[in-house]
Amino acid sequence: MAKRTDTQACHHHPGTTRHGYWLLLILFLCGPLGTLLFFVLLPPDTHSTDETGPYELGTKIVHLALAGSSRRARYVLDEYTVWGTFLAGVRDRLQCGPIRTVTDSSGEAILAVADMVDHDHIVIHADWSGGLGEAQASDGGGSTLVRDRRSGSDGLLRLGNSTRRRHRARSLPKLIEQVDALQAQGSRRGVSPEGSPELTPVEPCGARHPTFRLAMVVPWVTDxxxxxxxxxxxxxxxxxxxxxxxxxxxxxxxxxxxxxVRFIDLGVGGLSQLIGLRLGDELGMPVRNASLLIRSLRFMLDKWPRLVAEYKPAFGTIFEQYLGDYSHWGYCDLDMVAGNLPLFIERTELAEHDIVTYSWGDVHRNARDILTLWKGCPHLGSELQKELLLKVAWVRRMESKGMKSYPKRFQSAEGCYSHAAAQMPGIRIKMAHKQFVGLSVPSEEVVYVIRGAVWQCPADAHVSVDELAKHSQQPCSASLPGVQEALGTRLPLRVSSEGCGKWMPVEYRMCASLPEPPERERDTVSFSIELEGGQFYAQRFRTTLRVLDNGCRQGAFFHMQEWKKLWDFSSHGVDPLELSPGTDPPSFLPSFTISTDGVALLT
Incomplete structure (x- = not known):
C-alpha cells in the first residue's frame, strides 16, 4: 500500500448518508454488557427533555475548566458579553485568583470573546485561590461588578436582561482596570492581544492517575x-x-x-491450564474434573482459538492473580486501536458504577461480588464441564464426516451474562456510546488516528490532518470530567422480552424503547443507559467535543470488526510499522488511516 505523503486527505465514495441512530443498535450488538438492552427506536420527539429549556438565539454555552484543578463551571455568552465581563464572570464561577491566560482545549490562546465562537471548552490558567467574594448563580448572561455584601469589596453578582445596559456603564471603569491588569500580566508572560501567545502549559497530571487504574485483558492464542x-x-x-x-x-x-503494554507468556498450553485451574477451583471441582477441563479446553482452543471469547465474563477470576493492583479490569481485543481513553472515561463511571460498557471492552469494578457474576450462567458455572464435553464431541463428529467448515457451539455472553449481571441486587451499570465500529461494507466513513486520538470522518469529506492534529491535544485532567454532559432528569424505561434479540433465548432478552432527540440536536445529543436499583433509565446527554465542519468527530476507540475481513494482505492491507523506543509525547505517535482498504501510514 502506498504511503500518503501530504497533510490533506480526500476520499470519495458514492451514496454517502448519515447513519443517524442506527449507531445506537451497534452499541448493544457488540459487547456482552452492551447487549444488556436492545432499543426499538420510536418516532422522533418534537420537543426537548432538557429541563432548562432552549436558550435564546444568539447565546452560547462554554464549559470552563481551571487548569490543574478539578474546578468546572459553565458560562453563557450572549451578544452583550464583553471581554472584561467574561473575565470577571470566570473568576466568579471558578472562584480563582488573577487570570494569567485563557486557552482552548488544544492550548491555543483565547484573546477575545469572538475567539470563542468555535470553541465549547475553555481552559483558564489562574491561581487556584483568591476568589472575588461570594459566588452567585446566574440566569444566563455575563456578570458585572457590584458591591460584595460581606466585605464591601468589589464582588460579582448576576444581572438580569432588563438591567444589563444600565449597569454596564456603571461598571465599565472597573472592568477596564481589570482588563488592563490582565493584559499587563499577559505581556509579562509572553501573551499579547495582537501577537502569538507563549502559552503557560497545563499542569501535568503525572505518570498515573492517583485513584484509578484499569487493566484491559487480552488473551491471545494464535499468531x-x-x-x-x-x-x-x-x-x-x-x-x-x-x-x-x-x-x-x-x-x-x-x-x-x-x-x-505488557506481553505475558503463559507457555505452551498455558492459557487452557490457567482457565481450567481457576474456574475449576472457583467452582469447587475435584482435581480429576479440573484435569479433564484443561484437556478439553486445550483441544478446543487448538481447533478454534476464538472460543476464548466465550469466557470473557470470567476473565476477572481467570487472571485475578495479575489484577491485584488495579481498581478496575476489562477486556478488549487486538483488532482495535485505542484513542485518548482518559478524555472519554468519566470519574463518575469508575467511582459510582460496577460495570461500564461502551459496547465493547466492558470495564468492571475489581471486587469479589463483580468478579464472580459469571457463575450465574450455567455454561460457565454449574454446567461448564458438560458444555465443554459436548463441544469436543461435536467437533469430533463433524471431523469424522470430513467436514472442515461447520457451525460451532459458541455460547455468547450477550444473553446470559447480561441478564445475570442485571439481576444482581444493588448493581449499577452504565452503557454509553463513545466508540466507532467498522461494520458497514462498503463504508461511508474513514478512521484517522492522529497524535493518539481516534477520528471518524465521512469518506467523501476533505480532511486536513493538520486540523485534526490541532484538535487532538486535549490536556490531561485528573478529575476525568468526560465528554458527555447530562441534560435534564433520567427517563425510566419499561423493559420486556419482546422486540429484540431474536437469536438469544427469550428468558435472557431485555428490550426497551428509546426516543430519538429532536432533529436539530442529533449531531450532539444522544442517550446513555443506566441500571440502578433494579430500574433501567435513559439519560439524555450532549457531547462536549466539537464536531468539525466536515463531519469529523473523535471517539474513544475504533473496532475493526468487519473491515479487517476485506483486507488482501498479498497486495495491500497493513503498512509496516516499527514502534519507536522511549516515552515520546503524543505528537510523536504514528499517524495513520483505517478504511475498508486497510491501514495506511500518513507521513
Whole structure:
C-alpha cells in the first residue's frame, strides 16, 4: 500500500448518508454488557427533555475548566458579553485568583470573546485561590461588578436582561482596570492581544492517575495479527489510566513496548491450564474434573482459538492473580486501536458504577461480588464441564464426516451474562456510546488516528490532518470530567422480552424503547443507559467535543470488526510499522488511516 505523503486527505465514495441512530443498535450488538438492552427506536420527539429549556438565539454555552484543578463551571455568552465581563464572570464561577491566560482545549490562546465562537471548552490558567467574594448563580448572561455584601469589596453578582445596559456603564471603569491588569500580566508572560501567545502549559497530571487504574485483558492464542504494532502504538496515549495485558503462548512480542503494554507468556498450553485451574477451583471441582477441563479446553482452543471469547465474563477470576493492583479490569481485543481513553472515561463511571460498557471492552469494578457474576450462567458455572464435553464431541463428529467448515457451539455472553449481571441486587451499570465500529461494507466513513486520538470522518469529506492534529491535544485532567454532559432528569424505561434479540433465548432478552432527540440536536445529543436499583433509565446527554465542519468527530476507540475481513494482505492491507523506543509525547505517535482498504501510514 502506498504511503500518503501530504497533510490533506480526500476520499470519495458514492451514496454517502448519515447513519443517524442506527449507531445506537451497534452499541448493544457488540459487547456482552452492551447487549444488556436492545432499543426499538420510536418516532422522533418534537420537543426537548432538557429541563432548562432552549436558550435564546444568539447565546452560547462554554464549559470552563481551571487548569490543574478539578474546578468546572459553565458560562453563557450572549451578544452583550464583553471581554472584561467574561473575565470577571470566570473568576466568579471558578472562584480563582488573577487570570494569567485563557486557552482552548488544544492550548491555543483565547484573546477575545469572538475567539470563542468555535470553541465549547475553555481552559483558564489562574491561581487556584483568591476568589472575588461570594459566588452567585446566574440566569444566563455575563456578570458585572457590584458591591460584595460581606466585605464591601468589589464582588460579582448576576444581572438580569432588563438591567444589563444600565449597569454596564456603571461598571465599565472597573472592568477596564481589570482588563488592563490582565493584559499587563499577559505581556509579562509572553501573551499579547495582537501577537502569538507563549502559552503557560497545563499542569501535568503525572505518570498515573492517583485513584484509578484499569487493566484491559487480552488473551491471545494464535499468531499475532499484522496490525499488532498499531494496537500497541495506540495504547500508549492512555498510559495515564490504563494498562493492556496481553496473555499469549510462546509468541514473540513487538520491540519497544510502551510501559503500559505488557506481553505475558503463559507457555505452551498455558492459557487452557490457567482457565481450567481457576474456574475449576472457583467452582469447587475435584482435581480429576479440573484435569479433564484443561484437556478439553486445550483441544478446543487448538481447533478454534476464538472460543476464548466465550469466557470473557470470567476473565476477572481467570487472571485475578495479575489484577491485584488495579481498581478496575476489562477486556478488549487486538483488532482495535485505542484513542485518548482518559478524555472519554468519566470519574463518575469508575467511582459510582460496577460495570461500564461502551459496547465493547466492558470495564468492571475489581471486587469479589463483580468478579464472580459469571457463575450465574450455567455454561460457565454449574454446567461448564458438560458444555465443554459436548463441544469436543461435536467437533469430533463433524471431523469424522470430513467436514472442515461447520457451525460451532459458541455460547455468547450477550444473553446470559447480561441478564445475570442485571439481576444482581444493588448493581449499577452504565452503557454509553463513545466508540466507532467498522461494520458497514462498503463504508461511508474513514478512521484517522492522529497524535493518539481516534477520528471518524465521512469518506467523501476533505480532511486536513493538520486540523485534526490541532484538535487532538486535549490536556490531561485528573478529575476525568468526560465528554458527555447530562441534560435534564433520567427517563425510566419499561423493559420486556419482546422486540429484540431474536437469536438469544427469550428468558435472557431485555428490550426497551428509546426516543430519538429532536432533529436539530442529533449531531450532539444522544442517550446513555443506566441500571440502578433494579430500574433501567435513559439519560439524555450532549457531547462536549466539537464536531468539525466536515463531519469529523473523535471517539474513544475504533473496532475493526468487519473491515479487517476485506483486507488482501498479498497486495495491500497493513503498512509496516516499527514502534519507536522511549516515552515520546503524543505528537510523536504514528499517524495513520483505517478504511475498508486497510491501514495506511500518513507521513
Amino acid at each position: 499475532m495479527p499484522p496490525w499488532i504494532t498499531y494496537f500497541v502504538a495506540s495504547a500508549r496515549r492512555s498510559s495515564y489510566l490504563a494498562d493492556f495485558l496481553v496473555f499469549h503462548e510462546m509468541i514473540e512480542p513487538p520491540e519497544h513496548l510502551p510501559d503500559n
